[in-house]
Amino acid sequence: MAEIKIRNLHKEFGTGADKVVALEDVNLDMGGHVFVSIVGPSGCGKSTLLNILSGIETPTSGSLEITQSGHKAAPGYVFQAARLLPWRTVMDNLLFVQQDKSDETRARCQKYLEMVQLGDKGDKFPGELSGGMQQRVGIARAFSIEPDVLFMDEPFSHLDAITARSLRRELHTMWADTGKTIIFVTHDVGEAVELSNRILVFAQGGRLEDDITVDLDFPRDAADEEVAIAKASVLRKFEEFDLLAT
Amino acid sequence: MIAVVTTMTTEVPAPDRVTQEDIEEAARRKELIIRWISRISGYVVVLGLWEWASGAVLEENLLPGPTRVLQTAVELFQDGKVFPAFGASLSRILLGVFLSFIIGSMIGIITQNRWFSGFFKDAITIGLTSPGLIWVLITALVFGNRWFGPILAIILTTFALVSVNVAEGIGSLPKDTLDMARAFKVNLVDRNRHIVIPHLAPYLFTGLRFSFSIGWKVTVLTEIFTASSGIGFELRIAQILFRQDEVLTWILLFFVFALFLEKVVLQAIEDRFFRWRKEIAST
Numbered sequence: 001m002a003e004i005k006i007r008n009l010h011k012e013f014g015t016g017a018d019k020v021v022a023l024e025d026v027n028l029d030m031g032g033h034v035f036v037s038i039v040g041p042s043g044c045g046k047s048t049l050l051n052i053l054s055g056i057e058t059p060t061s062g063s064l065e066i067t068q069s070g071h072k073a074a075p076g077y078v079f080q081a082a083r084l085l086p087w088r089t090v091m092d093n094l095l096f097v098q099q100d101k102s103d104e105t106r107a108r109c110q111k112y113l114e115m116v117q118l119g120d121k122g123d124k125f126p127g128e129l130s131g132g133m134q135q136r137v138g139i140a141r142a143f144s145i146e147p148d149v150l151f152m153d154e155p156f157s158h159l160d161a162i163t164a165r166s167l168r169r170e171l172h173t174m175w176a177d178t179g180k181t182i183i184f185v186t187h188d189v190g191e192a193v194e195l196s197n198r199i200l201v202f203a204q205g206g207r208l209e210d211d212i213t214v215d216l217d218f219p220r221d222a223a224d225e226e227v228a229i230a231k232a233s234v235l236r237k238f239e240e241f242d243l244l245a246t
Numbered sequence: 247m248i249a250v251v252t253t254m255t256t257e258v259p260a261p262d263r264v265t266q267e268d269i270e271e272a273a274r275r276k277e278l279i280i281r282w283i284s285r286i287s288g289y290v291v292v293l294g295l296w297e298w299a300s301g302a303v304l305e306e307n308l309l310p311g312p313t314r315v316l317q318t319a320v321e322l323f324q325d326g327k328v329f330p331a332f333g334a335s336l337s338r339i340l341l342g343v344f345l346s347f348i349i350g351s352m353i354g355i356i357t358q359n360r361w362f363s364g365f366f367k368d369a370i371t372i373g374l375t376s377p378g379l380i381w382v383l384i385t386a387l388v389f390g391n392r393w394f395g396p397i398l399a400i401i402l403t404t405f406a407l408v409s410v411n412v413a414e415g416i417g418s419l420p421k422d423t424l425d426m427a428r429a430f431k432v433n434l435v436d437r438n439r440h441i442v443i444p445h446l447a448p449y450l451f452t453g454l455r456f457s458f459s460i461g462w463k464v465t466v467l468t469e470i471f472t473a474s475s476g477i478g479f480e481l482r483i484a485q486i487l488f489r490q491d492e493v494l495t496w497i498l499l500f501f502v503f504a505l506f507l508e509k510v511v512l513q514a515i516e517d518r519f520f521r522w523r524k525e526i527a528s529t
Contacts (some may be wrong), residue, residue, distance in 0.1 A: 030414050054429045055428065055429065055431075056425050056428060074431075076430070077426070077427070077429040077430065079422070079426060081422065083425075085441065085444070086522055087438060087520075087522045088440065088522075096427075096432065096436070096440055097427070127407040127522065127523075141430075151429075152433045194519035
């Protein structure tokens, strides 16, 4: 199981009068078969934290460790937009991020395409697929490298409600089947409550305001009373920390 | 008495169902037929008018008709003049466009730097706006009929087109996709091979295509002024000898060859490398 240790993580952009603090002294421990959602208003540093975790950005100060059984863990990433290569087929997009391109790897990619219901679309170009299908390819790509930990940055925010709901269910099944650690950024509190067993609430200035455990059975439905109560409870925290106004 | 009434039903085979695919296929066929009929009609009308004008409007010596031009073309092929002339022009074009492509690409890359951008800014603007004839005249005056005169004229006329396209391609590199590759620990070679080069390919291809079509015009012009071989040279000789049929034949052969390169060679390259665009367009 992957373990993530974040100590005194600080990130600033710009200098002097233009300086913006994106993350302020963040301390966190995450790991195991857990689905962690990071919520907060726009500009609270959610995506910056994910970018630092995945190595796209470097922190200004502080330390970060992502390990798997004492070794450096391999992360996977699902982005807000699928970020596929339009000139490569769906299968080639999955193979692009693999260390080796053997038949075994190809079979593994095919397995994950089938998990996202796109087993027959391997030879299509991304432009031939709908937005929801492209995002599914993005999810299959991230799972296909069999990462120890998976980072997801608002992956369903561009999709219509029905497609997003269906993908959330698929994602949850894959998380349950594969036992991965998933760190999921979202601005949708309902989505966070439906998917996660832990919710981190961030505020403007990149402060970690609260760390909430959602102790409800899966699968969850937004229409369930318990889920609605949990969502209301998280929203109350937003009010408490004055996050709704921002 | 009980009357037994039996009804007989005859099974009538259902007519074949017309699918959406059949309708689209029929529409595609119709579109193709219309396109070819209109294209052929264009040729028939122009050739018909030309044949009529030869003799009726202008003397046949001044405006030989298409049949006379065709006969001359056959004679030129039989005399073995056509292939060496095209070979000479084509080799100049290929070398000129190749060097222009290399130089233009390098300038396109280094102009990402602010200092070099300022350094080359006006040179590129002049390169884009100046007619090729200027460079043809200058190189003809300076180099006479030496082989690199036409090459230099091609480079000076077309390098800016390549530079602008390459610079635009580099400027619009997909940062998000490159970040994705970095997040998945894809190595630098694969990032360049699978993201940077395919992204730049359409820009490079556009630059190459324009350079090639302008390169043709510049080459023929320089050959008319200075060279001792090539299509332009043959045109000049035919004009001096007042062989109007030969002049028109060389021009016509030039048109046919240019069309062949554009519609067959370059189109095949485009279809091969940009198949993904066609697939997207068809959805």
